[in-house]
Amino acid sequence: MFIFKIFIQNQRAFLRSSSAFLLITLLIFFIKPVQSQTPSDAIMMKKMEFCGLLSYTNGQFNRYWEGDLLRKNKTIQTVHRQGVMPMVAFGVNKWLNVYAGLPYIWTYSSVPNGGYFAGASGFQDFSLAVKAWILEKSNDKGRINLLSSLSLSTPATKYLGDYLPYSLGLGDQQILPRLIAEGGLAKGPYVRASWGYQFRGYSKAERDYHYNNGSVYSYYMDVPGAWVYDLTLGTWLFQNQLKFEAAYMGTKSTSGDDIRPYNAPQPTNRTEIDQYSLLVHFYPKQVKGAGIVVQYNDVIRGRNAANMTSMSVGLTYQFSILKQGNQ
Amino acid sequence: MKKIHLLNILFTASLLIISCQEDLPSFNGFESYTYSKEDKNGGEWKTTLIASPNEIAIPVPGEVTSSTYQAELEAAIKANAEATEEQKEAVKYWTNNPGVRWNEIALELIAKYNLIPGPTSEDVYILPDPANPDGPSKFPFAHPPYAVRALAYLSTAQFDGLITAWHYKYLYNRPAASTLTQQMKTLYDAQNIPAYPSEGAVIAASALDVLKVMFPLEADFLTEKYNDAIEALNVSGHYVNSDIQAGVTIGKAIAAKALARASTDGMKSAQTPKPISDSIKQAAIDRFGWYWENLELPTRPVGLTPLYGKVKMWNVPNVIDVRPGPPPSIGTKELDDDIKKLEDIANSMTRERRAIANFWQDGLGTYTPPGHWNKIATDLIVANRLNPLRTARTFAYLNMAMMDGGIACWDAKYYYHYPRPIQLIPGFRTIAGTPNFPSYTSGHSVFSAAGAEILAYVFPEKATTLREWALEAAVSRVYGGIHWSFDATVGTSQGINVANYTLTKAKSDGAE
Structure with a gap:
């Protein structure tokens, strides 16, 4: 599910943010596929289990919301955002998993365009997350799980957040505590919901003044925090060889300014995003521990956000450094 | 329970980091200071918009011993004593060099209005129109030529206004109210500069009138700032009402001179x-x-x-x-x-x-x-x-x-x-x-x-x-x-x- 993360990230990052989503997705979505080797009996990876993921995401938009106004802008035409995301997950034990990831991203506009702006490329934000089981109830008919996660992210390079819509990310540090609840039948469908608040720090610009509903005499831009929430319906098919999920994901900033008319976005913008996602994760029997994941993501409503559509493909591989039976 | 414990620690750490965030400054954080000079001969300096300070007349002020002045002084003492926390904050904000604040206000409006008109959905550009400032494209588009012109008229008006004020200050030499009574609680020193007319009032009144024309949609915002600035002078302890009124008279007169030049300087074309x-x-x-x-x-x-x-x-x-x-x-x-x-x-x-x-x-x-x-x-x-x-x-x-x-x-x-x-x-x-x-x-x-x-x-x-x-x-x-x-x-x-x-x-x- 790591792919989700990049997707989400892409959509948001265009006009607003990016890196926190990465973590969110990591925590919420990525973890699941990792475990999907043993889907019927676990939500977390087991002790000493590793999972690696490598995905590629291709997103683009040719419309965005300027405040509430959905518009086109030939200055930027269609903005493309692509990324490669390596990620690892590790089971400290059955109750506590750790995740780390670092995406490489590149952005550019389609030609011709009226702005002639250079795109950007580079490593974005390094993210680290822990996820813990709070509650687990299961029997042979089904299960209920309650989990909690905390993700942190920080820019891995000195990329400039104040270069939207081409910035790699918003250039700020983020902290996201989150609750995750899941319930499902032993075989087949499940539902999962999560809810958290993304605390966001400052994005350091390369100028000492900017306008954010008034003058700000500082190199620092205040990136607004946001509620993040989602609801996922999923099921396992074909003897647990294939997982399918459909998800709604929401983001809602709790402060910030609107993009001003025909002006560039900036990290201080108040962002709202409603999007849905479809995901298929296939685990071929021929290669133990391996998986292929494909995801489609589309923003259906927003405020100061890109109307982004993206597609990701990724490879997952899970293995244990303990012998079977030692877990 | 170990896992929950770890999360608690991380969560607490998060809250600590979050609570360290502070508001970013929206203006220069300086406070009132002692001037490096008084410039007693400032009234003799060369003006730009007017030939000489005599072009702007203000009433000859009453003696400080007069009953009129004494009544004004009583009112000033009362205003000073009854100043609310908000008014004291205003005195602190405007400082004894409020021209800096009005410059910052102008910069903020420039930043607010420095937005290039975009195309309509029919790919047509509609330019801002001073006769219809609400738009569809708001007036003005405060691009660099517009911005520097607004700043030039604002600051030449203030400079000539203050040369005029200095002329009358040292012509009439009316002392600051705060030096005539022990009762004033002041946030800055009068520094032996005569109070009639009030320089802060010249600055506020000229800024209001110039900026209202340069940024017509901001008339309410500017008037609010102006009232705040005048109120700060009123409770500052240094000025009686006639000091402030004389300053307003000069400010309005010099703004009119600046705007007259602006209306025929060719910018319209x-x-x-x-x-x-x-x-x-x-x-x-x-x-x-x-x-x-x-x-x-x-x-x-x-x-x-x-x-x-x-x-x-x-x-x-x-x-x-x-x-x-x-x-x-x-x-x-x-x-x-x-x-x-x-x-x-x-x-x-x-x-x-x-x-x-x-x-x-x-x-x-x-x-x-x-x-x-x-x-x-x-x-x-x-x-x-x-x-x-x-x-x-x-x-x-x-x-x-x-x-x-x-x-x-x-x-x-x-x-x-x-x-x-x-x-x-x-x-x-x-x-x-x-x-x-x-x-x-x-x-x-x-x-x-x-x-x-x-x-x-x-x-x-x-x-x-x-x-x-x-x-x-x-x-x-x-x-x-x-x-x-x-x-x-x-x-x-x-x-x-x-x-x-x-x-x-x-x-x-x-x-x-």
Whole structure:
């Protein structure tokens, strides 16, 4: 599910943010596929289990919301955002998993365009997350799980957040505590919901003044925090060889300014995003521990956000450094 | 339970980090200070908008022993004693040098209104119209030529207003209310400067009237600021009502003089209709064989203010006197070398160059390059503890020189009508936005050089640094990919040249 993360990230990052989503997705979505080797009996990876993921995401938009106004802008035409995301997950034990990831991203506009702006490329934000089981109830008919996660992210390079819509990310540090609840039948469908608040720090610009509903005499831009929430319906098919999920994901900033008319976005913008996602994760029997994941993501409503559509493909591989039976 | 414990620790750490966040400053954090000088002869300094302070009349003030004054003093003592926390905060905010605050307010409005009109859904551009400021495109579009002009009228009005105030202060020598009673609790010292008329009232009243015309949609906001400023004077303990009223009289009178000049300075005709714009372009083709064109989508039919070069200058007799020679012809080695230079810069962009391009960009949505130099001036004014009169003098010469620089630059831009880098370098991409006007000379270079020369004169100990900053601002446009290097170097010379006219005036105004 790591792919989700990049997707989400892409959509948001265009006009607003990016890196926190990465973590969110990591925590919420990525973890699941990792475990999907043993889907019927676990939500977390087991002790000493590793999972690696490598995905590629291709997103683009040719419309965005300027405040509430959905518009086109030939200055930027269609903005493309692509990324490669390596990620690892590790089971400290059955109750506590750790995740780390670092995406490489590149952005550019389609030609011709009226702005002639250079795109950007580079490593974005390094993210680290822990996820813990709070509650687990299961029997042979089904299960209920309650989990909690905390993700942190920080820019891995000195990329400039104040270069939207081409910035790699918003250039700020983020902290996201989150609750995750899941319930499902032993075989087949499940539902999962999560809810958290993304605390966001400052994005350091390369100028000492900017306008954010008034003058700000500082190199620092205040990136607004946001509620993040989602609801996922999923099921396992074909003897647990294939997982399918459909998800709604929401983001809602709790402060910030609107993009001003025909002006560039900036990290201080108040962002709202409603999007849905479809995901298929296939685990071929021929290669133990391996998986292929494909995801489609589309923003259906927003405020100061890109109307982004993206597609990701990724490879997952899970293995244990303990012998079977030692877990 | 171990896992939950760990989460608790992380969560607590998160809260700690979050609680460390502070509000970012929305104005210069200076407080009232002791002026470095009183400038008792300030009333004799040379004025710009009026022939002499006598052009503006105020009533002869009553003696402090008179019953009228005593009643005013009682009222001032009462207002001072009953000042609310909010009013005390206002006194603290406005300080004893409120001209700085009004300059900051002007910069904020410039940043708010520095938004280029976008195309409609039918791909048509509708320009702002002062007769219909609400739009569809809001008036004004506070681009650099507009911004520097607003700042020039604001600060010349304040300078002449304060010369007039200083004239009457030392003519009548009415002491500050706070020096006539032990009962006033003041947040700053009167410093032996006579109180009639109140300089703060001159500043507030002139700023209100000038800025209301420059930013008509902000009349309510400005009036609120004005009332706040006057109320702060009222409770400050230094002024009685007639001090403040006399200041308001001067402020309104000098603002009217400034606005009268503004209404006939040629700015109204600067944004031309397309036929005139096309004829200007054709003239360049006939003369030089090259032309600049707007490459935006949809194409903007007219560049920004093609006739700004014809706006009335402050201190340069004729704009032709400061027009530079022509840029390199297309196809010459000099231009080819510059094309290669820009390509090399773009292909190996360094973090340092990117930071310079961004620091001085002052593009759409910001206070513009002239605004940036006003901000630099504020920092120096406060650091050098200038009094309100010298503050106004600094802003006035700074903005007159920069406006003259802008006019001279725009004259060259549309006379030579030289193409931008994206026009001559196939596939070229920039990290700064290419503006909607010709390339030669660079506005940033001219504004910055002119501004730096004035500030170097006022603050000679900072001259070297200021001139370095101006050069950095000039080359920032080359790093940004939107100017040729000769746009920047010739622009810098042009700015210095233009500023010398204002410096000649400054050096003989009686303040030295």
